[in-house]
Amino acid sequence: MSWQQLHLQCQKDKVELAEALFYDLGAVSILLEDAGDEPLFEPMPNEEPLWGNVVVTAIFDTNSDDSFDGTDFEGLANEIAAKVDAERHWTTRLDDKDWTKEWMTYYKPIKCAGNLWIVPEWLDAPEPNATNLILDPGLAFGTGYHATTRLCLDWLSKQDLTDKTVIDYGCGSGILGVAALLLGAKQVLAVDIDPQAVLATTQNAKLNGVADKIQVFLPEEFAKHQAKTGILADTITANILAKPLIGFAPYFAKLIKTDGKIVLAGLITSQIDEVLEAYTPYFTMDTPHNYADKEDHHWHRLSGTRIG
The missing domain is CATH 3.30.70.260 (ACT domain)
Structure with missing residues (x-):
């Protein structure tokens, strides 16, 4: 046929x-x-x-x-x-073909920096003793295949997240927030404007046994929660786009503790200077990072430390 x-x-x-x-x-x-x-x-x-x-x-x-x-x-x-x-x-x-299953053939386990793997839900982990993040890609952004996601995962894998509070702003599939929990974070507050992302993050947290450590919000809900609790992050991840990142700079600065760490992605080369300009009043920014030897070299990651 x-x-x-x-x-x-x-x-x-x-x-x-x-x-x-x-x-x-x-x-x-x-x-x-x-x-x-x-x-x-x-x-x-x-x-x-x-x-x-x-x-x-x-x-x-x-x-x-x-x-x-x-x-x-x-x-x-x-x-x-x-x-x-x-x-x-x-x-x-x-x-x-069986189109309900055909798309699955395009996904394979991905090894990030350190000992972190992203493993599609229907596949076995290549290294069972590694830190394996089980993922259902679903309809939300963040499978681990895009360079911006990998850049953030690589950065997270090098941080000491033990007992830390992480805000994942623009959580998509929840991949960064779930990874942070598997790497030792105490709790994650995940935020996204897309209801599908809220659902995907919740489902992926359950797949990885960390649903009790993550709260997922639409932005308005998160703003109310944060205003009520006064909770501040030790770490903020934001893998979104340059324009909203620039606008969020003063807001993120209010959400994070002094000496807290921030990582930003979703940036192409021409956008770096403008984003750096927005964040340097609040953060000591590190040197921009990309995969210089790969075809995704035009995507960059920024990170920094909150100034007291």
Whole structure:
């Protein structure tokens, strides 16, 4: 059994029309991919940026829908390509698979600095005696595969977190907060604007047996909790984006103890100076760090110590 795919390459202002035309024909799913080499960094919630040049792929279920019997898909591709001024178009067949499990094949255990491993929930730990963080990637950001996450994990693995209170701001999947607990932290306060992240963090904390040491909040809930308890962090992790990091600098300074440590990620090379400028009034900042010998060298990590 197989599925029929129609592909076309067009400018982003024609994508919406292409999608509508494909859906009118009975497409069950549409995939958008970069047609060039134009990076899109993690968007803010409700933002849906597109590349300038896009490959639009429409998938048709020819297995269960008899109305497609005898359909000239090449002809359909030609018609839609003409309507959206496509630069090129083509058709392919997609073999049927168990798609509920297929995505799992792309995840493998990852070794971070020190003795910390990130292990997908359905796989065995390569080193059972290591510090193994069991992760269900789910729908929230933070699988350990992205350079920004690995940079933070490497930093955490080198800290003395024993009996420390950690605030993980922008927690995503909860990977940094859970790692901090496995590395000895006493408690973690995890915060994210995405309800899916709150759920993912809670689930991953349970997978690792640390649910009793972590509290997960939406930002408004956290602000109320912090104002009520007056709790301050020994360590803050924030793997988000440059613009919110800059805005959060004075707020984070109020959330952390004197001599407390902060680690920031989600930064590309051109953003470092502006973020450093925002944090140096409050923190003694370390030299920026990246993976200089890897393809992800454009991602950087900043860390620092709260000034008294």
